[in-house]
Amino acid sequence: MIGLISATAAGAVAAQRLASAWPERTRVYEGPVRDAVERAFGECEQVVCFLATGAVVRLIAPLLADKGTDPGVVCVDEGGRFAVSLVGGHAGGANALAVEVAEVLGAEPVVTTATDAVGVPGLDTLGLPVEGDVAGVSRALLDGESVELDLEIAWPLPPLPSNVRRPAPDAQAERGGPAIVVTDRVLDADGHPAGDARVVLRPPSLVVGVGASKGAPVDEVLGLIESALRDAGLSPRSLAELATVDAKADEPGLVEAATRLGVPLVTHSAEELAAVEVPNPSDAPLAAVGTPSVAEAAALVGGGELLVPKRKSERADGRPAMATCAVVRRPARGRLAVVGLGPGARDLLTPRAKAELRRASVLVGLDQYVDQIRDLLRPGTRILESGLGAEEERARTAVAEARRGQAVALIGSGDAGVYAMASPALAEASDDIDVIGVPGVTAALAAAAILGAPLGHDHVSISLSDLHTPWEVIERRVRAAAEADIVVTFYNPRSRGRDWQLPKALAILAGHREPTTPVGVVRNASRPDGSHRLTTLAALDPATVDMMTVVTVGNTATREIAGRMVTPRGYRWQENPEGAE
Ligand code: SAH
Numbered sequence: 001m002i003g004l005i006s007a008t009a010a011g012a013v014a015a016q017r018l019a020s021a022w023p024e025r026t027r028v029y030e031g032p033v034r035d036a037v038e039r040a041f042g043e044c045e046q047v048v049c050f051l052a053t054g055a056v057v058r059l060i061a062p063l064l065a066d067k068g069t070d071p072g073v074v075c076v077d078e079g080g081r082f083a084v085s086l087v088g089g090h091a092g093g094a095n096a097l098a099v100e101v102a103e104v105l106g107a108e109p110v111v112t113t114a115t116d117a118v119g120v121p122g123l124d125t126l127g128l129p130v131e132g133d134v135a136g137v138s139r140a141l142l143d144g145e146s147v148e149l150d151l152e153i154a155w156p157l158p159p160l161p162s163n164v165r166r167p168a169p170d171a172q173a174e175r176g177g178p179a180i181v182v183t184d185r186v187l188d189a190d191g192h193p194a195g196d197a198r199v200v201l202r203p204p205s206l207v208v209g210v211g212a213s214k215g216a217p218v219d220e221v222l223g224l225i226e227s228a229l230r231d232a233g234l235s236p237r238s239l240a241e242l243a244t245v246d247a248k249a250d251e252p253g254l255v256e257a258a259t260r261l262g263v264p265l266v267t268h269s270a271e272e273l274a275a276v277e278v279p280n281p282s283d284a285p286l287a288a289v290g291t292p293s294v295a296e297a298a299a300l301v302g303g304g305e306l307l308v309p310k311r312k313s314e315r316a317d318g319r320p321a322m323a324t325c326a327v328v329r330r331p332a333r334g335r336l337a338v339v340g341l342g343p344g345a346r347d348l349l350t351p352r353a354k355a356e357l358r359r360a361s362v363l364v365g366l367d368q369y370v371d372q373i374r375d376l377l378r379p380g381t382r383i384l385e386s387g388l389g390a391e392e393e394r395a396r397t398a399v400a401e402a403r404r405g406q407a408v409a410l411i412g413s414g415d416a417g418v419y420a421m422a423s424p425a426l427a428e429a430s431d432d433i434d435v436i437g438v439p440g441v442t443a444a445l446a447a448a449a450i451l452g453a454p455l456g457h458d459h460v461s462i463s464l465s466d467l468h469t470p471w472e473v474i475e476r477r478v479r480a481a482a483e484a485d486i487v488v489t490f491y492n493p494r495s496r497g498r499d500w501q502l503p504k505a506l507a508i509l510a511g512h513r514e515p516t517t518p519v520g521v522v523r524n525a526s527r528p529d530g531s532h533r534l535t536t537l538a539a540l541d542p543a544t545v546d547m548m549t550v551v552t553v554g555n556t557a558t559r560e561i562a563g564r565m566v567t568p569r570g571y572r573w574q575e576n577p578e579g580a581e
Contacts (some may be wrong), residue, residue, distance in 0.1 A: 002026045002097070003040030003047040003071075007033050011050030014080050014105060018048065021104045034059060046072045046088075046097050053084055060087070067091055074098045082110050089113035090124045114142055121158050121358075121378065123180070128155070129202040129237040136197025140178035152183035154332035154405030155203040159361040159380035184238030184329065204240035206307075209299030209326045211244065211285060216253040216313075216322035222260060224313040224323050232308045232327060240330065241266045243298035245273055247289045253323070266298075273297035280310045299328035334402035334433045335359075338422045340415040340440020341369055345526035348446065349373070353438045360409035364398040365421075369411050395424035402433040415442040419463050419491055444489040447522035447550045450532050452564030454520055454552050458486050459567075464501045465492035471501070478505045482512040487558065487567055490551040494542060502542045502551070509553050510537050518565045520552040521545060534565055 002025050004015040019026045027044065029036035033051065037059045040047045049056045053075045064070055064087065072092025075084045083105065085098040095111045102109035113122065123138055124130050140147050147164045151157075164180065178197040181187065184205045208225055229236050242258045242265045244251075249267045258265035270290035278300060281292035291297060295310050306328050312321035337356040342348035357363070357376050367385040377383070384401075386394055398410040398421075412420035417437065429435060448455045460481050466474060481488045488509065494502045509517075515538035523546070524530040537553065545551060558567040 001044045001046075003036075003044035004028045004050070005033060005036045005040055005047065006050035007055075008050070008078060010078055010080070011076075014050050014076060015048070018101065018104055038063065041071060044071055046074070046093060048074045048076060048083075048097070048101055050076045050078075052077065053086060056086060072097055074101055076101065076105065076107065080105050081107055083107045084110040085112070090122045114138070120161050123199055123201075126158060126201060128182075128204075130199055131202070131237070132199040133197040134199055137178050137180060137199045140197060145178060148177060148179040150179060150181040150183070152181065152185065153203050153205050153329075154334075155182050155201075155205075156333075156335040156402075156405060156407035157182070157201075157361060158359050158407060159378045159382070161380050164380075184235055186233050186235050202235055202237040203332075204238060205329050205332070206234060206238045207241055207243055207299050207302070207304065207328045207330050208239060209243045209295040209297065209328065210248075210254055210257070211294035211298075211324040212248055212251050212254050213322040214251070216251065218253045218256040218260070220313045220315065220321075221253045221257040221323045221325075224311070224325050225257065225261070228308045228311055228325050228327055234307065234327065236261065239263050243268065243301065245270055245285075245289050245291060245294045245298060248294070268298055268301050272301065276300050278310075279306070295324040295326040299326045302330050304328040304330040331432065332405045334405045335407045335436065336398060336402040336425065336429065336433050337407075337409045337436040337438060338416045338425060339409050339411050339438045340417070340420075340442070341372060341411055341413050342441040343414055343443055343446035343526040344372070344524065344530075348441050348526055350438065350440065353440060356409055356436065356438050357411075360407050362398075362401045362406045362408045363411065364394055364401070364408060365411035366394070369413055372413075373411070391421065391424055395421060395428050398425055399428040399430075399433070403430070412440070413443075414446070415440040418442045418461070419465075441526075443491060443522075443525060443550045444552070446525035447489070447520065447532070447552060450522050450525055450530075451520035451534065451552060452561075452566050454487060454518075454554060454558060454565040454567050455489075456567040456569050457555065457557070458484075459489065460486050461489045461491055462505070463491040464494070464505060465498070466501065474501070475504070475508070478508045482509045485512065485555045487555050488553045490553075492547065493549055493551045494545045495547045499542070502545060506537060506540065506542070506553070513537060513553070513556055517556070518554040518558050518560045520565045521549060522552070523549040525550070534560060534563065 004018055004026050006012045006015045015028055019028050029040050041063045056075050060073060068091050070088050070092055072088030072094030073086045074094050074097050075086050083098040083102040085094040089095040095113055098109040098111055120141055123134050141161055144163050149164045149166050176196055180199050182201045182203055187200060212221060239261055241263050244254055244267055246267045246269050248254055254265055273291040276297040278293040278296035280296060285294045286292045308327035310324050310326045313323040315321060339353045339356050354376055357373055358378050362382045364384045367387060370383060370385045384397055398408050402408045410421050410425055416422045444461050462477055517537045519535050519537055519540050522532040554567055
């Protein structure tokens with residue numbers, strides 16, 4: 001919950017704006033500010049004060065306890081010009097909140113945490129639990145000292161600055177100096193010199209398979225899991241999930257154990273588990289739930305290395321054990337984000353796309369698209385750019401990098417899934433990588449917003465490029481759209497070597513629509529040199545259309561109204577204003 005506190009009328013208005021933007025996330029604290037701050041500090045994960053920073057510093061000073069537990073505090077000035085991340089920048093989420101608040105209020109976010117300021121990701125913002133000397137290693141990173149990265153587990157990390165070095169795998173380097181270790185093992189001091197800063201990042205690499213008899217107490221289940229991890233020298237903070245058989249999905253001891261460990265309880269069918277080869281099958285689960293192994297099989301379903309074979313709980317009262325568990329380290333999964341950059345304008349690039357670009361350590365894309373977002377990339381991002389026509393190679397490269405355990409962003413203009421890179425990439429991709437799709441504003445939508453409301457009823461996009469599609473197929477689709485009276489947006493309408501396709505397609509549509517049917521032509525939508533015009537099927541001169549253009553042809557109901565292209569939503573709705581929106 002985000003507590004909102006204000007003292008003045010202007011502050012109260014701004015607080016109300018946030019409250020109505022985020023009704024579920026915010027609570028407005030009324031009354032004397034000192035008292036309000038105190039209550040909010042105790043009750044909220046984050047606090048936004050519409051007060052001067054000086055006042056807030058004095059109010060919260062006696063309440064501050066620990067950077068790991070204190071709420072993140074953001075201050076907004078009386079004029080609503082700045083949202084200042086005051087304390088709890090990383091752990092309290094105040095830096096991110098300052099940016100969000102600024103967005104709602106149209107203010108400037110002010111973030112002073114050193115690592116954010118220079119574009120280096122804070123070690124506690126990498127999305128992994130972090131232990132150790134975060135301040136010490138962050139300082140070393142910023143000071144340009146050499147920091148060793150020990151990736152015991154390959155994990156798709158965001159880019160790290162160039163002073164982070166991976167020792168050669170065979171080099172018996174003397175250990176020393178500041179280090180970042182990515183591991184699920186509990187580390188002792190093993191050779192790490194005291195006084196050298198070290199942080200440990202905990203990737204979610206461990207799966208614990210669990211079996212339980214009906215009514216197994218949660219403490220027995222938890223005790224078993226904790227001792228299995230402890231005896232194997234594994235950190236519970238690397239636990240990704242508990243896994244079991246479908247029949248145990250509602251077993252209270254398992255459900256509660258997962259909740260307390262803060263991980264999901266994932267279940268698999270008995271058939272799926274029975275097909276997994278395990279070292280220690282037995283007859284009891286076969287009779288009870290139809291698979292010779294629950295714990296080991298559930299842990300091993302996704303592959304990986306069995307670190308702790310099946311073991312049973314121990315009961316102080318000497319009665320039979322009610323729970324079993326096994327621990328598996330799952331194979332590292334790379335990350336492939338397929339990111340649409342939108343039609344060109346920076347403010348039509350979604351915040352999610354921006355975040356994925358900064359999350360990636362490898363960026364793959366067409367050189368002209370890379371230029372569009374180069375300034376957003378974190379220092380250290382490896383850029384693999386190529387020229388027009390190398391689609392398949394780009395797709396293969398992106399997938400290969402992800403399979404090596406990297407965090408990869410594959411970019412495309414508009415939406416990366418529309419006549420773009422998503423399909424060739426996913427046709428290559430195996431199920432051993434995670435794929436994240438980020439939608440983008442595709443050219444048809446960017447153009448429609450400029451033209452008016454041409455897509456108000458059923459519409460279709462057709463690419464006129466016959467490079468990869470035979471013309472007969474394209475023509476059949478144009479004909480179908482013509483007969484079905486569907487609004488059509490043509491992508492790739494015309495290039496220097498391809499000039500007869502557009503007139504031909506328009507002629508097919510003209511066979512079913514009036515010559516006066518509105519046609520919108522939009523070139524370089526949302527870009528500085530963008531242009532558009534509204535014409536008709538009869539009047540459109542195809543020679544004015546090129547590859548930077550989309551052409552949207554209305555249906556038989558589309559009209560030009562006040563200079564805008566409008567396709568009615570339908571007759572029934574217009575006759576019946578109470579109908580569905
Ligand atoms: N993935 C892209 C489309 C790639 S196909 C998207 O979703 O928008 C390339 C074609 O898209 C171009 O020939 C042109 O017809 C169209 N296009 C892309 N960006 C455009 C823009 N800003 N303005 C007009 N048309 C655009």
